[in-house]
Amino acid sequence: MEYINILVKSIFVDNMIFAFFLGMCSYLAVSKTVKTSAGLGIAVTFVLCITVPVNYLINKYLLKAGALAWISPSLAGVDLGFLSFIVFIAVIAAIVQIVEMVVERYSPALYNSLGIFLPLIAVNCAVMGGSLFMQERAYSNIAQAEVFALGSGIGWFLAIVAIAALREKLRYSHIPPALKGVGITFIITGLMGMAFMAFMGIKL
C-alpha cells in the first residue's frame, strides 16, 4: 500500500514537470513530435530507475552523517554529505555512459531509437533532481526509492508526451505571431499544471 502511495504521489501529485519544473529544457526543446518525445520519456524513466537506487546506496553507506560506521566504529562521526552533489552527478554521468554502451551492444534497435537522447540525459535536471529528492525525502529502504524513481519517470513521460500531442495540433491553430512557439507552450504547460493540481492531497 505504501508503495502504491509513493507511486501515485510521484506520478501525479509531485509531478516532476508540473510541480517542480525539472527537465524543463529538454521538455521544451524535444516536444515537437510525439514519437521523439516518447523516446526521450522512456530514456529518462530508464535512467532514473537505475541512478536513483545506486545513489540511494551511495548516500546510505558512504555519504550520510554516520554512514561510514559499517567500516569501523571510529568513522561514525564522519559526515560526507557536502560531497553529495559531486558524487551524484559523477554517478549519473558514468551510468549514462555505461547504459549507452550496453544498449548499443545488446539492443541496436533500442539504441537507434534512444541513441541521440542518452547523452543529453546526463545533464537533464529531472535525473539529478530525482537523486536529490530521494536524499531530501529520506526514503527508508531501497524499494521505496526505486518506486519513487519509477513514478517520477512515468510522470515525466506522461507530461512530455501530452505536450507533444498538443503541440502537434497547435501547428494548425491561430496563435498571435509573437506568442507562437515557446510562449504558447509555457502557457499550455501552466494550464496542464493547474489540471494536475487537482490531484493534490490524494492519499491511498
Next chain:
Amino acid sequence: MNNKNLKYITLPWRDNNPITVQVLGICSCLAVTAQLKPAVFMAVSVTAVTVLSNLIISLLRNTIPPRIRIIVQLVVVSTLVVLVDQVLKAYFFDVSKQLSVFVGLIITNCIVMGRLEAFAMHNPPLPSVCDGLGNGLGYSFILILLGFTRELLGNGTLWGYPVTERLHDIGYENNGLMLMPPMALILIGLLIWIINSRKA
C-alpha cells in the same frame, strides 16, 4: 574595459536573454520565484557560479582534451555549487532550506553549461567573465521580476514585509493562485509574448 566586453555584459539583458530568448535554465527559474527572497538568493548564486566557472574553464581551455570536456566542466561547476551550498547553509540557513534541491540543480542548469560550451571554451578569461556576468544578470533580472510579481500579488508582501495591508480594508484580495507553480509558467509565457511583440 573596451566596448566589446561591455557588449557581452549588456546583450543578454534583452536581445539574447538566457530565459526568454535562449529558453535555458527554466527549471530553477520557475521553482524558486514564489517569493522574492529565495529568488534573489538563487539569482546571486547562479550569477556567481556562471562567472567563476566561465573564468576557470576559460583559463583551462587550452589544456582540456575535447573528448572529456563535459566531465571536466561538470566537475568545475559542481565544485563551485558545493561551495555556494556550504556558504548558504552556514550564513542563510532558512533560505537554504527553502531553496532545497534547487541549489544542487545549479549543476545541471543549462545556462551554466551552455555558456561554458558556447563561450568560455573558445575565449580568453576577461571576455568570458563578462559573458558569464551578462548572462547571470539577464537570468537574475527575470528571476527577480517574477519573484517580485508573484510575492506582491500572491501574498501581498515583499521580502516578507506586508505591503498591501491598507488595500485589504477597502476590499482588495490576494491572488493565491500566483503562489502556485502553474502561474509561474503562465507569467513567463506572457513575458515572452511582451518581449517578442516589442521586438517585432
